[in-house]
Structures are given as structure tokens and as C-alpha cells.
Amino acid sequence: MGSAPDDSGDDGTSYAPLFGPGSQFHAFFNDPRWALAMVRATVLEAAHPQIGAALIDNSTFVAHPWRRLKNTFLSMQRMFGADEQVRLREAARLNRLHARLQGTGAGDRPYDALDPAVRAWVVATLFESAVTMCRLSGQPFEQQAMEQLYAEFRAFLTAMGDEAGHLPEALADFWPYFDQVVERELENTEAMRIILFKLFDHLPAPPVFSGFPALWATGRALAGPVIGAITVASLPEPFRRKAGLPEIAGAQSVMQGAYLAAGLARFLPDGWIQSAGIVNLLATSPHSDDPRARTITALGDQMKRAGALLRLLAPLPTQPQPDPAGGAAARRSAQEFFAEVLDQTGDGYLDWPDLAAMAREIAGRLDLDEPEETRLYDAYAAWWRELQAALDADGDGRVSIDEYAAAVPALAGPALIRVAEVLFDVTDRDGNQHIDAAEHRALFQTAFHRDTTHSGGTYTRSAFINEFLSFMSGRLRTTPYDPLLAEA
Known part of the structure; x- marks a missing residue:
């Protein structure tokens, strides 16, 4: 349904638009x-x-x-x-x-x-x-x-x-x-x-x-x-x-x-309160190229330094610290990966709605139409059937965190490889078998932070698939996939 006319009807009555500015x-x-x-x-x-x-x-x-x-x-x-x-x-x-x-x-x-x-x-x-x-x-x-x-x-x-x-x-x-x-x-x-x-x-x-x-x-x-x-x-x-x-x-x-x-608050100057800007900022990864994210990250670094100085002046009991060598590629434990990535619905189990949520997020980011959207869902559905057959030890139709941790190697089967292939295909909008900066940004909504000296600024099919498999089966923390599937 389109907008109602915003000038006048046959009887001379003026109408406001039903959608867009003026509504x-x-x-x-x-x-x-x-x-x-x-x-x-x-x-x-x-x-x-x-x-x-x-x-x-x-x-x-x-x-x-x-x-x-x-x-x-x-x-x-x-x-x-x-x-x-x-x-x-x-x-x-x-x-x-x-x-x-x-x-x-x-x-x-x-x-x-x-x-x-x-x-x-x-x-x-x-x-x-x-x-x-x-x-x-x-x-x-x-x-x-x-x-x-x-x-x-x-x-x-x-x-x-x-x-x-x-x-x-x-x-x-x-x-x-x-x-x-x-x-x-x-x-x-x-x-x-x-x-x-x-x-x-x-x-x-x-x-x-x-x-x-x-x-x-x-x-x-x-x-x-x-x-x-x-x-x-x-x-x-x-x-x-x-x-x-x-x-x-x-x-x-x-x-x-x-x-x-x-x-x-709505009487504040124009631009101070903009829903789109606030929502986008909240959802922005600290690793993105958004200037606001960089400002917040810099502020956080200053706060951490100030906190370190305070601890020198008034030491607190020693707390375990993360491995500083881990960086962005630090591995998650099986329990962390299950909770942060696989259990998308937060109910403590892995089942079809969790993988459907991954497909839904990707399809939404890429604004997929049919039949690409169905191809993506079908690939995730096949992966779920493979996971269920390999990991559901008690046959209750879902995978618990203990079942996942006990059989983690089974995660990287043929169906997951197929998910990676379909993900590449739907991201490669021009079909040239390379993911360029614009296509990469459409999926990950962040800067193209990659060493591109060997690929002319593009991802090859094998490189893209290998990175996805490394994230999903290797439980590696990565700059692009964490904002896509792990962060809240």
C-alpha cells in the first residue's frame, strides 16, 4: 500500500501521508x-x-x-x-x-x-x-x-x-x-x-x-x-x-x-537525540571504523590506565588476568563458544532455532531475497541435522553444553563447509568469485581491516571459507565474526 495523497482528495479534503515525512x-x-x-x-x-x-x-x-x-x-x-x-x-x-x-x-x-x-x-x-x-x-x-x-x-x-x-x-x-x-x-x-x-x-x-x-x-x-x-x-x-x-x-x-x-528531552537541539544514531552506536563494535567507537575505545584505554594507577597507590587482591598474548585470535573454551555463539536464543541448549537465528541475522544484513535466503536457511538446516546426529547423545532433540564439549571435533563436518560455501555465494553479490570491500562491509558492517596485499583488496573463495570454518570449528575470536554472531 502506498502513501495517501498529501494534497487533497476529490472532495477537496486535505490528507496527511500515511508513511514517511508528514505522518x-x-x-x-x-x-x-x-x-x-x-x-x-x-x-x-x-x-x-x-x-x-x-x-x-x-x-x-x-x-x-x-x-x-x-x-x-x-x-x-x-x-x-x-x-x-x-x-x-x-x-x-x-x-x-x-x-x-x-x-x-x-x-x-x-x-x-x-x-x-x-x-x-x-x-x-x-x-x-x-x-x-x-x-x-x-x-x-x-x-x-x-x-x-x-x-x-x-x-x-x-x-x-x-x-x-x-x-x-x-x-x-x-x-x-x-x-x-x-x-x-x-x-x-x-x-x-x-x-x-x-x-x-x-x-x-x-x-x-x-x-x-x-x-x-x-x-x-x-x-x-x-x-x-x-x-x-x-x-x-x-x-x-x-x-x-x-x-x-x-x-x-x-x-x-x-x-x-x-x-x-525532545526539545533539545536537532541532532542531539536521533534514534537511528543512538541505536547504531549501541550496536557498533569497538573494533569498527566508526569515529564514535574509536572515541569510546580511547576513553576506555584512558580509564584503564587511570585504574592501573589507582591500583598502584592502593593495591587490590590479585585477580586472574587474561592472557595478553591472546589478542583478537584468542581461543574460546568450548563452554564460552557454546554460550556466546551457538546458543543464540539463550536457553542453554543448541537446537534449530539457534541456527535459524544465525541465518536470519545474515539474511537481514545482506538484505537477501528469494531464492538466496532459502538457500542459506537450507544450508543451516542441513548443518543442524548433521549436528543433531553427531552430538545429541541422549536423543532429546537438542544439544546440551556437555554434549557439545564432549564431541567438539564433530562440529566441522561437510554440512558446515556447505554453510560456508553458501555464505560466500550470497555475500558475493556480483558473482565474480571474490569478496570485495563493499561486499565484506555489507555482511560485517565494519571496516575492511585485512591485509589485502596478496589479493588486490579482495577475499578469494577459499580464504573466506577458511576464515569462517576457523571461527566456527576452531572457536577463534575474530574481528568480523564476533560482531556478527557472538556480540549481544
């Missing part, structure tokens, strides 16, 4: 309050049994939350931007992704990410949370603006190929629909509890701040419970009662203060 959604896309609203919407989504089950089984939001944040943000940019072709392409990609998310959750209840009623609920939570964020920050929507925003979200649903009728046509009918879903369908799901009570308390540092573990842990310990309390306080009261969520004294005041403060 209501575009007006608050960089609004700091949107961060709080997105967390709230995610909790309401996760409370739906089908969505909660799909998140538990397939999502990387526990192990790789910052990656998921960036991917979600990029997808919303594409869907709500002005370019209709980009929107249609992204909608097709999302539909292919959702078609792969089917299964059985808790209580043997099936879930299907293509269920139109479920997809309508996702859109409903985004709209309702946007309205709520404005109300809580003391600047509620005017009726006409709210009607326009609702039309934009219904247009988003239509762009996905669903009937907009799965959301009520009139805004007045939306609120009874929303209340009915909250009352009859939402539950205290495991996914919702993880987001509220575990995710923020254990949130790993974003890649760009990975060099400050102590500082991050201290800030997280203070901010995590506050974010959880703010989110709980902002949820609909009937759902809070139904789910048995705790009432924390003063949480309502803290929540309103947080929304008010975030609302005031």
Missing part, C-alpha cells in the same frame, strides 16, 4: 519517549500466549538484545518510510521470516507468527503504547492526530498483506477491542516475565561498551529494576491485576516522572 508516526520516531513505549508494547506482545511462545522458542532477545533492537528499529524505518518499494520488500522479508515461526508452546498450544489476529495485536500494542506515552507525559493526542496515527498503523498492517479489518476500522471501536484482548487472551507468560524481571537485570553491555563490564554492571543494577517498575506501572490496570504483577509504592510517580523527563 504522525514520523513525527515521534526520534522522540525519546518512544523507547519507553516500545518496551511497554513488547511486554504486551509477549503476554499474548502465541507471541510469548514464539519469543521463547525462536527469539534472540535474551542472548542478543541489542542486535534485536537494531534489527527491529531498521525494519520499522523501512516499513514506515516514504519509499513504497522499500516497504514492499521489507514486508515480503518479514512475511518469509514469520512463515518460519511455527510450533508448539507451553501446554502444547500451537503458535503461528502468520496468524492475522496475532499480527493485528502486535500493531495494536504499538499504537496503544504510542497514545499512552503521550498521555503519561502530559501531552495527550488531539483527536484528529490520534485518528491519523491509527490510520497509519492500519495501513502498516495492510502493507504486510493482512486485512486491515483485523483491527477495527473506527478508532472508537479500537478501545473495546483492546480491552477485550487484555481481559480474555493475555496471560502471565514466561516471555513477559523474562522481559520484566530478568532481561534488564541481566542485560549484557552493548558491543560498543563491552570494554566496561564493571561500570555497565553497576549502572544496570541500578537502572534495571527501575525500568521494570516503570513498565509495570504503565501497563493497563486490569492486566496488572490479572497477571498478579507487584504494586510497588511510588512506582506510578516514578513512571510519570520518567515519561515527563523523556518528553522534555
Whole structure:
């Protein structure tokens, strides 16, 4: 679906565009309050049994939350931007992704990410949370603006190929629909509890701040419970009662203060608060060529030197230090590699959703269409069957960390080599059997930091495949593959 005309209709009525500049959604896309609203919407989504089950089984939001944040943000940019072709392409990609998310959750209840009623609920939570964020920050929507925003979200649903009728046509009918879903369908799901009570308390540092573990842990310990309390306080009261969520004294005041403060931040000069810039910075590897990452890395080095001086003045008990000779090529233990790379969903096991998450991340970075995307998924599926046959000693359909550690050499079989070959093929967009700097950057989103004196600035097929196999089977830490598959 394209944008509505922004001049006038046949009756002379003026219309605002449904997508891109001039739309209501575009007006608050960089609004700091949107961060709080997105967390709230995610909790309401996760409370739906089908969505909660799909998140538990397939999502990387526990192990790789910052990656998921960036991917979600990029997808919303594409869907709500002005370019209709980009929107249609992204909608097709999302539909292919959702078609792969089917299964059985808790209580043997099936879930299907293509269920139109479920997809309508996702859109409903985004709209309702946007309205709520404005109300809580003391600047509620005017009726006409709210009607326009609702039309934009219904247009988003239509762009996905669903009937907009799965959301009520009139805004007045939306609120009874929303209340009915909250009352009859939402539950205290495991996914919702993880987001509220575990995710923020254990949130790993974003890649760009990975060099400050102590500082991050201290800030997280203070901010995590506050974010959880703010989110709980902002949820609909009937759902809070139904789910048995705790009432924390003063949480309502803290929540309103947080929304008010975030609302005031939007009056900062243009460019100070830009969602795209913040999200990209958080997801940037400290080894990238981004000037902001280099600045943070330099600051970290200065802080480490200052810390070393303080330890000289007031020595602390000796702590084990990493091997300084390891560098970027240091080997991981089997347990570290399992947790950081293989267990993409963070449930403590290796199974198909973990490898599907790897394929999904690569396909998203390269913006693959059919049939390349299917080739990549098929290669990973074949690798999973090979791993399951070789490592699943107890036959429970998944691989535990102990099973992996006991049979590590079996990881590098023919199917993994096939994954490497397909990865090369889909990265080599021009088909010239070499990966040049632009193709390399498209996959790894970082500088082309390689010794290219012997290859004219390109990767040969064998060199590319060998590096991938060295990472996956040798458990080596590498500058390109860690940001792609290991970092949060």
C-alpha cells in the first residue's frame, strides 16, 4: 500500500501521508519517549500466549538484545518510510521470516507468527503504547492526530498483506477491542516475565561498551529494576491485576516522572537525540571504523590506565588476568563458544532455532531475497541435522553444553563447509568469485581491516571459507565474526 495523497482528495479534503515525512508516526520516531513505549508494547506482545511462545522458542532477545533492537528499529524505518518499494520488500522479508515461526508452546498450544489476529495485536500494542506515552507525559493526542496515527498503523498492517479489518476500522471501536484482548487472551507468560524481571537485570553491555563490564554492571543494577517498575506501572490496570504483577509504592510517580523527563528531552537541539544514531552506536563494535567507537575505545584505554594507577597507590587482591598474548585470535573454551555463539536464543541448549537465528541475522544484513535466503536457511538446516546426529547423545532433540564439549571435533563436518560455501555465494553479490570491500562491509558492517596485499583488496573463495570454518570449528575470536554472531 502506498502513501495517501498529501494534497487533497476529490472532495477537496486535505490528507496527511500515511508513511514517511508528514505522518504522525514520523513525527515521534526520534522522540525519546518512544523507547519507553516500545518496551511497554513488547511486554504486551509477549503476554499474548502465541507471541510469548514464539519469543521463547525462536527469539534472540535474551542472548542478543541489542542486535534485536537494531534489527527491529531498521525494519520499522523501512516499513514506515516514504519509499513504497522499500516497504514492499521489507514486508515480503518479514512475511518469509514469520512463515518460519511455527510450533508448539507451553501446554502444547500451537503458535503461528502468520496468524492475522496475532499480527493485528502486535500493531495494536504499538499504537496503544504510542497514545499512552503521550498521555503519561502530559501531552495527550488531539483527536484528529490520534485518528491519523491509527490510520497509519492500519495501513502498516495492510502493507504486510493482512486485512486491515483485523483491527477495527473506527478508532472508537479500537478501545473495546483492546480491552477485550487484555481481559480474555493475555496471560502471565514466561516471555513477559523474562522481559520484566530478568532481561534488564541481566542485560549484557552493548558491543560498543563491552570494554566496561564493571561500570555497565553497576549502572544496570541500578537502572534495571527501575525500568521494570516503570513498565509495570504503565501497563493497563486490569492486566496488572490479572497477571498478579507487584504494586510497588511510588512506582506510578516514578513512571510519570520518567515519561515527563523523556518528553522534555525532545526539545533539545536537532541532532542531539536521533534514534537511528543512538541505536547504531549501541550496536557498533569497538573494533569498527566508526569515529564514535574509536572515541569510546580511547576513553576506555584512558580509564584503564587511570585504574592501573589507582591500583598502584592502593593495591587490590590479585585477580586472574587474561592472557595478553591472546589478542583478537584468542581461543574460546568450548563452554564460552557454546554460550556466546551457538546458543543464540539463550536457553542453554543448541537446537534449530539457534541456527535459524544465525541465518536470519545474515539474511537481514545482506538484505537477501528469494531464492538466496532459502538457500542459506537450507544450508543451516542441513548443518543442524548433521549436528543433531553427531552430538545429541541422549536423543532429546537438542544439544546440551556437555554434549557439545564432549564431541567438539564433530562440529566441522561437510554440512558446515556447505554453510560456508553458501555464505560466500550470497555475500558475493556480483558473482565474480571474490569478496570485495563493499561486499565484506555489507555482511560485517565494519571496516575492511585485512591485509589485502596478496589479493588486490579482495577475499578469494577459499580464504573466506577458511576464515569462517576457523571461527566456527576452531572457536577463534575474530574481528568480523564476533560482531556478527557472538556480540549481544
